Amino acid sequence: MDELVPAKYFSVVTSEERNYTEFQITEVCGAKRVGYFGPAQFYIALKLIAAAQSGFPVRIESIKNELPLPRFMALKNDSEVRYGTPAELHGAKFQVPHATLEKNSYKRTDEGDKQSSAVSWRGLGEEQKVEIVDETDRESLSAEREQPESSAHYSDDPWRITEEQRDYYINQFRSLQPDLNSFISGSVAKNFFTKSKLPIPELSHIWELSDVDCDGALTLPEFCAAFHLVVARKNGYQLPEKLPETLLPEYLQAALKVSTALKTIPKEFQHLTMKTAAQESNALKARPRSRSYSSTSIEDAMKKGEEPPTPPPRPQKSHSRASSLDLNKIFQQNTQAVRSGWLPPPPPALPPRPSVSQTEQVSEVELHPQMNRPPSQAEENSSAKKEVVLTQPPSKPARRKLRTETQGLETPELSPTINVTSSLPAVKPHLPVQKQSSKQKRAIQTAIRKNKEANAVLARLNSELQQQLKEVHKERIALETQLEQLRPVTVL
Amino acid sequence: MATAAPRAHRQSLEWPVLVSVLCSPQNYPLYIRSVPTENELKFHYTVHTSLDVVDEKISAMGKALVDQRELYLGLLYPTEDYKVYGYVTNSKVKFVMVVDSSNTALRDNEIRSMFRKLHNSYTDIMCNPFYNPGDRIHSRAFDNTVNSMMMQVC
Numbered sequence: 241m242d243e244l245v246p247a248k249y250f251s252v253v254t255s256e257e258r259n260y261t262e263f264q265i266t267e268v269c270g271a272k273r274v275g276y277f278g279p280a281q282f283y284i285a286l287k288l289i290a291a292a293q294s295g296f297p298v299r300i301e302s303i304k305n306e307l308p309l310p311r312f313m314a315l316k317n318d319s320e321v322r323y324g325t326p327a328e329l330h331g332a333k334f335q336v337p338h339a340t341l342e343k344n345s346y347k348r349t350d351e352g353d354k355q356s357s358a359v360s361w362r363g364l365g366e367e368q369k370v371e372i373v374d375e376t377d378r379e380s381l382s383a384e385r386e387q388p389e390s391s392a393h394y395s396d397d398p399w400r401i402t403e404e405q406r407d408y409y410i411n412q413f414r415s416l417q418p419d420l421n422s423f424i425s426g427s428v429a430k431n432f433f434t435k436s437k438l439p440i441p442e443l444s445h446i447w448e449l450s451d452v453d454c455d456g457a458l459t460l461p462e463f464c465a466a467f468h469l470v471v472a473r474k475n476g477y478q479l480p481e482k483l484p485e486t487l488l489p490e491y492l493q494a495a496l497k498v499s500t501a502l503k504t505i506p507k508e509f510q511h512l513t514m515k516t517a518a519q520e521s522n523a524l525k526a527r528p529r530s531r532s533y534s535s536t537s538i539e540d541a542m543k544k545g546e547e548p549p550t551p552p553p554r555p556q557k558s559h560s561r562a563s564s565l566d567l568n569k570i571f572q573q574n575t576q577a578v579r580s581g582w583l584p585p586p587p588p589a590l591p592p593r594p595s596v597s598q599t600e601q602v603s604e605v606e607l608h609p610q611m612n613r614p615p616s617q618a619e620e621n622s623s624a625k626k627e628v629v630l631t632q633p634p635s636k637p638a639r640r641k642l643r644t645e646t647q648g649l650e651t652p653e654l655s656p657t658i659n660v661t662s663s664l665p666a667v668k669p670h671l672p673v674q675k676q677s678s679k680q681k682r683a684i685q686t687a688i689r690k691n692k693e694a695n696a697v698l699a700r701l702n703s704e705l706q707q708q709l710k711e712v713h714k715e716r717i718a719l720e721t722q723l724e725q726l727r728p729v730t731v732l
Numbered sequence: 733m734a735t736a737a738p739r740a741h742r743q744s745l746e747w748p749v750l751v752s753v754l755c756s757p758q759n760y761p762l763y764i765r766s767v768p769t770e771n772e773l774k775f776h777y778t779v780h781t782s783l784d785v786v787d788e789k790i791s792a793m794g795k796a797l798v799d800q801r802e803l804y805l806g807l808l809y810p811t812e813d814y815k816v817y818g819y820v821t822n823s824k825v826k827f828v829m830v831v832d833s834s835n836t837a838l839r840d841n842e843i844r845s846m847f848r849k850l851h852n853s854y855t856d857i858m859c860n861p862f863y864n865p866g867d868r869i870h871s872r873a874f875d876n877t878v879n880s881m882m883m884q885v886c
Contacts, residue, residue, distance in 0.1 A: 361747060427859030441870055450875050456859035594795035713841065727792070 261292050398477055399484035399665060401468050409464040423457035429466070436470050442479060448471060450484045461489035739827045744804070747884040750814060750830045751775045756866055757824035759783055763869040765878050767870065779828050782816045786826050803851075804844050819847040823865075825854065846881055853877040862873070 265288040286299075290309060291297075401409070410420070416432060417424045424432075433443050450466035451458060458466060465487040473479055754763040764779075766772050785808040805818035812833065820829040827850050829843065853874050857863055860871070 426859070430861040440862055442868070444860055446870065447860045447862055448856075448871055454856040454859050456861065658748065709841075 265292065288349055376648060398472060399468070399480075401464055405468065405471075406464060409467045412461065412467065413463050415461055420460055423455075423459055424463055426456045429463070433466065433470060436474065438470060438473055443470075446473070449480070450487070452483065452489060459489070465489075475610045571729050572608060734863070751779060751827045751828075751881060752830075752833055752850065752878055754869065755783060755826040755828065755851075755863055757826075758866075759787075759826075761869070762825070763874070763878075765875070765882065767882075775808055776807075778814075778816060778830060782818065782828055783826065785816075786818045786820060786828070789825070790820060804847060806840070817843050817847075819851070822852060827851070827854075832873045849877065849881055 265285050268284070268288060412418065412432075413424065413705075416428055430443075433446070434440075438446075446466055446469045450462050452462060452470060465483065467481060468487060662711075751764070751766040752762055753765070756762050764776070766775055786805060789805050789808075796873050803819055803821065805820060808816045808818045808828075810816075810833070814833050817829045817831065819829075821827075827847055829846065831843070856871060857871055857874055858865065863869075863871075
């Protein structure tokens with residue numbers, strides 16, 4: 241590496257110094273005379289900077305003092321690299337005790353675009369190799385993972401998958417399953433991940449974290465998440481309790497971001513929006529899991545497991561489904577009720593959560609034959625919410641990460657709505673809080689109106705189903721009492 | 733005993749469900765979760781004896797009329813302090829729940845829904861290829877589900 245540091249780099253480094261001092265330093269260290277900063281000049285110059293920063297006069301004698309380390313504000317990574325290498329001592333010609341550079345800035349800093357880490361100089365005269373990138377983690381990777389993943393860990397977040405990592409995972413997926421849109425089955429994945437020699441309980445936990453739809457198979461994003469977790473664990477990271485947001489598959493990431501963004505909305509709108517966000521995430525989670533336990537035996541259960549997620553409409557059975565609802569009856573009745581436009585009395589403000597999730601599941605299964613409605617509803621809800629999220633960024637600087645990601649998400653998907661809301665992002669962040677909240681309120685109210693319509697439909701369903709449930713319960717209790725009477729009494 | 737009663741009452745408000753147990757078809761426990769109090773051993777014993785009742789109910793059914801209604805076994809055994817509810821899956825895995833009697837807010841259909849949640853969570857565990865049926869359950873997600881279910885009145 242070229243040892244001659246051109247003067248302009250030196251001025252970049254010392255840009256916080258007053259110009260005159262800088263001029264003095266360049267003069268004293270001999271660069272002016274020689275015309276360039278060789279290693280000796282550089283070391284002297286830096287020592288003089290330290291002297292100047294601690295208030296000593298800029299003289300050759302100052303370097304003999306015991307000085308604290310000069311503090312620099314490093315502006316760019318690249319410049320640090322360049323300053324790093326010239327500091328290697330190969331038989332220093334001058335007695336410059338404080339001459340070595342150690343790189344602190346390449347450690348994993350927290351997320352932040354500007355790496356304003358100070359480059360501090362260690363005051364030891366021994367030769368030290370500059371560690372530019374911590375390549376130490378390479379050794380800990382197993383032979384199967386020979387990819388430059390260590391550099392990827394030093395992006396903002398260890399749970400974020402970089403492009404090269406993702407390509408590697410996709411290739412591995414292809415080796416297990418040539419079709420990228422289909423699943424890897426559980427046993428195949430188990431054999432594959434067991435090769436990583438992690439203990440079985442940890443692999444089990446990784447599976448639980450990454451198989452978000454709990455179907456016993458891994459889609460491509462789930463596989464990437466699982467692989468990433470395995471790699472992280474092998475590199476010494478502790479496994480998280482919950483799957484980090486960046487590892488979620490995209491459809492859940494969007495729902496999660498929306499629901500977390502909604503938490504910033506003032507509380508009076510929160511319960512409505514949180515409910516709809518919860519409903520949406522419940523819908524997304526419940527979609528692949530339409531499990532019914534009304535099978536009559538293990539063999540029937542296994543047969544049904546091989547069918548597509550929505551069970552086909554079953555023949556009418558009179559009493560085979562007591563506590564779970566007979567979906568056929570409800571489906572027919574519901575379409576009739578919807579057609580007749582019968583509106584039940586409005587439900588209580590906060591229905592208990594199990595019935596919410598239950599109605600979500602049932603409504604998902606019901607509406608599945610009319611495939612359009614759930615995705616369009618979810619899209620409606622999400623687009624309404626993303627409008628809201630767009631208005632958030634000016635007022636919520638703390639959500640920087642969220643904003644950049646939602647903006648990235650929204651631009652490809654929501655160009656029509658962005659036209660509508662294009663005026664809103666023009667709101668300056670310096671507006672008083674009341675104006676912001678009123679604009680927020682307007683946007684939120686439109687979102688609320690849409691969500692209310694969706695809510696009304698679901699509430700109708702809910703109340704109808706509750707009524708059905710009550711009737712079925714009554715029947716069941718009557719039958720059970722009859723059965724008890726007929727059975728011989730068991731004395732304990 | 734005077735101090736025990738208000739404490740138990742408080743417990744029933746915080747923890748309506750006192751104990752949840754999953755048992756394998758061979759009647760050894762796969763998962764036990766109980767409220768951390770004294771007398772845990774007493775609850776374990778109660779659950780163990782109630783397995784007899786479960787077996788009895790299963791055998792009493794006999795014919796192939798096993799369906800959702802029969803999965804939920806209902807109240808197995810009431811004492812003055814608590815009630816025991818049972819549920820059996822298609823693969824003969826048994827769930828037993830002990831509920832405080834003083835908690836009158838828990839109705840039958842709520843117990844049913846709790847069992848359904850347990851069953852869903854158990855199915856999720858079975859989907860995990862690293863889980864061998866018959867192992868003890870160590871899943872953190874399952875723990876969280878059971879905790880949240882036991883702590884709140886559905």
